[in-house]
Amino acid sequence: xxxxxxxxxxxxxxxxxxxxxxxxxxxxxxxxxxxxxxxxxxxxxxxxxxxxxxxxxxxxxxxxxxxxxxxxxxxxxxxxxxxxxxxxxxxxxxxxxxxxxxxxxxxxxxxxxxxxxxxxxxxxxxxxxxxxxxxxxxxxxxxxxxxxxxxxxxxxxxxxxxxxxxxxxxxxxxxxxxxxxxxxxxxxxxxxxxxxxxxxxxxxxxxxxxxxxxxxxxxxxxxxxxxxxxxxxxxxxxxxxxxxxxxxxxxxxxxxxxxxxxxxxxxxxxxxxxxxxxxxxxxxxxxxxxxxxxxxxxxxxxxxxxxxxxxxxxxxxxxxxxxxxxxxxxxxxxxxxxxxxxxxxxxxxxxxxxxxxxxxxxxxxxxxxxxxxxxxxxxxxxxxxxxxxxxxxxxxxxxxxxxxxxxxxxxxxxxxxxxxxxxxxxxxxxxxxxxxxxxxxxxxxxxxxxxxxxxxxxxxxxxxxxxxxxxxxxxxxxxxxxxxxxxxxxxxxxxxxxxxxxxxxxxxxxxxxxxxxxxxxxxxxxxxxxxxxxxxxxxxxxxxxxxxxxxxxxxxxxxxxxxxxxxxxxxxxxxxxxxxxxxxxxxxxxxxxxxxxxxxxxxxxxxxxxxxxxxxxxxxxxxxxxxxxxxxxxxxxxxxxxxxxxxxxxxxxxxxxxxxxxxxxxxxxxxxxxxxxxxxxxxxxxxxxxxxxxxxxxxxxxxxxxxxxxxxxxxxxxxxxxxxxxxxxxxxxxxxxxxxxxxxxxxx
Amino acid sequence: xxxxxxxxxxxxxxxxxxxxxxxxxxxxxxxxxxxxxxxxxxxxxxxxxxxxxxxxxxxxxxxxxxxxxxxxxxxxxxxx
Numbered sequence: 001x002x003x004x005x006x007x008x009x010x011x012x013x014x015x016x017x018x019x020x021x022x023x024x025x026x027x028x029x030x031x032x033x034x035x036x037x038x039x040x041x042x043x044x045x046x047x048x049x050x051x052x053x054x055x056x057x058x059x060x061x062x063x064x065x066x067x068x069x070x071x072x073x074x075x076x077x078x079x080x081x082x083x084x085x086x087x088x089x090x091x092x093x094x095x096x097x098x099x100x101x102x103x104x105x106x107x108x109x110x111x112x113x114x115x116x117x118x119x120x121x122x123x124x125x126x127x128x129x130x131x132x133x134x135x136x137x138x139x140x141x142x143x144x145x146x147x148x149x150x151x152x153x154x155x156x157x158x159x160x161x162x163x164x165x166x167x168x169x170x171x172x173x174x175x176x177x178x179x180x181x182x183x184x185x186x187x188x189x190x191x192x193x194x195x196x197x198x199x200x201x202x203x204x205x206x207x208x209x210x211x212x213x214x215x216x217x218x219x220x221x222x223x224x225x226x227x228x229x230x231x232x233x234x235x236x237x238x239x240x241x242x243x244x245x246x247x248x249x250x251x252x253x254x255x256x257x258x259x260x261x262x263x264x265x266x267x268x269x270x271x272x273x274x275x276x277x278x279x280x281x282x283x284x285x286x287x288x289x290x291x292x293x294x295x296x297x298x299x300x301x302x303x304x305x306x307x308x309x310x311x312x313x314x315x316x317x318x319x320x321x322x323x324x325x326x327x328x329x330x331x332x333x334x335x336x337x338x339x340x341x342x343x344x345x346x347x348x349x350x351x352x353x354x355x356x357x358x359x360x361x362x363x364x365x366x367x368x369x370x371x372x373x374x375x376x377x378x379x380x381x382x383x384x385x386x387x388x389x390x391x392x393x394x395x396x397x398x399x400x401x402x403x404x405x406x407x408x409x410x411x412x413x414x415x416x417x418x419x420x421x422x423x424x425x426x427x428x429x430x431x432x433x434x435x436x437x438x439x440x441x442x443x444x445x446x447x448x449x450x451x452x453x454x455x456x457x458x459x460x461x462x463x464x465x466x467x468x469x470x471x472x473x474x475x476x477x478x479x480x481x482x483x484x485x486x487x488x489x490x491x492x493x494x495x496x497x498x499x500x501x502x503x504x505x506x507x508x509x510x511x512x513x514x515x516x517x518x519x520x521x522x523x524x525x526x527x528x529x530x531x532x533x534x535x536x537x538x539x540x541x542x543x544x545x546x547x548x549x550x551x552x553x554x555x556x557x558x559x560x561x562x563x564x565x566x567x568x569x570x571x572x573x574x575x576x577x578x579x580x581x582x583x584x585x586x587x588x589x590x591x592x593x594x595x596x597x598x599x600x601x602x603x604x605x606x607x608x609x610x611x612x613x614x615x616x617x618x619x620x621x622x623x624x625x626x627x628x629x630x631x632x633x634x635x636x637x638x639x640x641x642x643x644x645x646x647x648x649x650x651x652x653x654x655x656x657x658x659x660x661x662x663x664x665x666x667x668x669x670x671x672x673x674x675x676x677x678x679x680x681x682x683x684x685x686x687x688x689x690x691x692x693x694x695x696x697x698x699x700x701x702x703x704x705x706x707x708x709x710x711x712x713x714x715x716x717x718x719x720x721x722x723x724x725x726x727x728x729x730x731x732x733x734x735x736x737x738x739x740x741x742x743x744x745x746x747x748x
Numbered sequence: 749x750x751x752x753x754x755x756x757x758x759x760x761x762x763x764x765x766x767x768x769x770x771x772x773x774x775x776x777x778x779x780x781x782x783x784x785x786x787x788x789x790x791x792x793x794x795x796x797x798x799x800x801x802x803x804x805x806x807x808x809x810x811x812x813x814x815x816x817x818x819x820x821x822x823x824x825x826x827x828x
Contacts, residue, residue, distance in 0.1 A: 062781040062782060063777070063780075063781040065777050065781070067774050067777055067778070091809075093808055093809070094807060094808045094809040095808070096783065096807045096808065097782070097783040097807045097808075097809060100781065100783065249768075251772055251776070253776070253777065253780075254769070254776065254780065254785075257780040257785055258785050258786065261783070261785050261788075285810075286793060286810075289793075289794060289803075290794070293794060293796065293797070293803075294797075295797040296797075298797050299797055383812075387796050387801060387803065387812050388796050388797055388798075390796065390800070390801055390814065391796060391798040391799075391800045391801070392798070394814070496774075497774060497775045497778040497779075497813075497814075497817060498801055498812065498813055498814045498817060499778045499779060499782050499811060499812070499813045499817065500811070500812050500813075501782070501809055501810065501811060501812075502803055502810040502811070502812055503809075503810075504810075
């Protein structure tokens with residue numbers, strides 16, 4: 001026996017498995033991925049019974065068929081890693097259904113320990129479960145637990161360790177009859193499997209044969225790679241399938257499932273579970289559901305919950321966000337003071353600190369969002385949400401659970417696609433989840449809103465509220481339509497079956513919510529420290545280098561020098577003279593001074609103007625600027641000149657950068673996205689910038705590539721391939737839509 | 749003689765026993781995984797505001813499924 005014992009935790013979703021995992025391992029958790037799939041793998045360690053234990057939390061599944069990534073990950077872990085003991089956490093309230101997974105684990109010969117969880121609820125319901133008898137009938141330890149308060153967990157660990165030591169990591173597989181036809185086929189197949197040693201080092205031959213008869217695609221594929229084996233097994237499997245179809249009008253896997261449930265029913269009949277059937281109690285959850293999913297009240301409550309969650313996330317999240325902003329502002333100032341002016345200062349301040357600061361600014365939002373989300377999920381409300389909205393979202397190839405990622409991303413203007421994309425984790429249907437992740441960034445996130453407000457203020461000053469409302473509706477419409485389009489093309493495939501448990505309402509535990517929240521936040525922070533830092537430096541470099549050629553820089557320097565000379569020539573008032581040109585960038589002359597000395601104020605304004613012009617020239621000369629200029633030929637189809645192009649390139653860093661970059665490009669210095677009146681005026685007075693340019697730009701901003709933080713998040717939640725797809729596809733779509741709008745609109 | 753019907757036709761609060769399931773592939777697998785096999789007693793406990801999906805009570809838990817998924821399931825109506 002090695003010094004570290006590996007325990008795998010298996011169980012249905014909603015069985016309390018994660019609560020048990022938290023109760024066992026506390027905060028000593030590590031999150032990774034199962035090889036080849038984007039299924040999170042959680043591990044934790046503890047020391048008990050004089051041993052070090054490694055606890056692996058398998059994904060929650062109802063069965064071991066490899067139909068979903070979760071099931072495949074769980075099964076491959078059991079097959080390949082051979083944990084010393086497998087603890088199956090069962091919701092004892094639904095013992096019959098929960099035992100279906102347990103039976104499959106026993107067929108595999110897993111060294112199984114059953115944890116009958118939520119026994120407190122079972123006792124309250126006056127149901128009697130004879131765990132001793134169940135243990136005797138199945139031949140495995142059965143422990144009664146309540147994961148919420150940790151009762152029974154010590155016994156569970158003791159039993160699991162003892163079982164692992166006595167069984168040395170393997171157990172006698174459960175042999176049940178699947179009817180004469182299937183049994184005969186299994187007996188015929190097993191010797192072939194043993195002779196070719198196909199998976200026999202990992203699983204019993206009868207189990208392999210059973211999976212073969214069930215039509216397990218993963219296993220059949222593997223069998224084909226063994227010389228001559230598939231040719232022997234295939235005819236047997238085919239024969240039994242045909243026979244069952246003829247005699248029982250059922251597929252082999254259906255017959256096998258029936259026999260498994262039959263076996264479980266026989267356990268029940270032997271007295272494992274007895275309940276008082278004379279009183280069918282009306283369950284509290286059903287009573288709540290009569291209100292919460294009521295045809296009229298249900299949607300009203302739902303809107304209130306969605307709105308409330310959104311408000312909490314962004315109103316509460318904004319407070320620590322402000323602290324972080326202040327902290328990074330202070331850090332920038334300190335760094336700027338400590339490092340001499342030059343490329344290094346610019347790199348540290350504008351590249352590293354601003355970049356990482358902007359990204360870490362999302363952390364409070366993510367933490368608050370996941371806290372709310374885990375509350376709603378653990379409560380059982382997320383399942384109701386999916387239940388009520390499924391009919392609507394299914395029409396677009398999505399899932400009822402898609403609503404939450406959309407809302408968080410900015411379905412209510414002001415959201416953020418980073419936590420939005422992460423919220424798609426609650427979706428268990430892979431195609432629907434991917435379509436949700438890819439379309440959520442179309443929503444009006446908090447960084448796009450300033451862009452919309454700028455353009456609305458400039459061109460539709462009369463109808464601000466209506467315009468923003470229309471934009472929001474437009475974003476929703478595009479999100480749903482593009483989702484439908486993707487589901488008909490790139491993510492084609494039938495909708496994933498909806499079948500889902502409506503778990504009873506349960507009050508979430510604070511501990512569970514905190515662990516969940518911290519886990520997500522930490523994953524994001526780690527990302528910010530690596531990939532996001534690198535990209536933010538790249539973007540900074542693209543907008544800074546190459547700098548102005550010396551001769552052009554000299555022209556601005558000369559202009560500044562001559563203005564400075566005029567200032568120096570003024571009769572000296574009692575005020576600081578040595579105004580640093582850099583300090584004047586973007587800052588308007590302080591008003592107090594203007595009153596004191598109008599001539600000085602006018603000159604300083606001129607000085608600032610020169611700085612702004614130099615900033616514009618520098619931006620235009622930078623890599624991003626050259627790209628913007630080079631694209632002018634194509635982008636003019638949508639009504640965008642090089643200034644808009646650069647702003648949109650900058651918007652890839654973060655959408656609010658569109659406003660500030662546009663400001664620089666219009667020689668206004670860096671414009672604060674929150675106070676962009678001066679820029680609005682400039683846009684209106686620019687003859688090249690028409691109302692239809694503004695509408696076209698709004699359309700483009702809604703649709704084009706998500707900011708890179710979102711892209712990185714998408715890569716993490718889906719894959720880099722899909723994240724790349726989203727950048728290219730969204731930009732092409734945005735451009736096509738803008739050209740259409742601009743060309744038609746400007747001809748009207 | 750019990751009356752056979754598609755599961756979609758079941759009214760809220762009616763009880764029935766599953767007679768047969770006609771789904772194959774992934775849907776069939778999911779249906780079985782959730783405990784919907786022949787001879788199981790079920791009761792429709794609610795419908796979503798848009799009448800789809802439906803919530804069904806069986807084996808001491810509540811399951812939701814879409815109408816077009818329920819279409820694969822034939823049930824015998826039980827007396828209430």
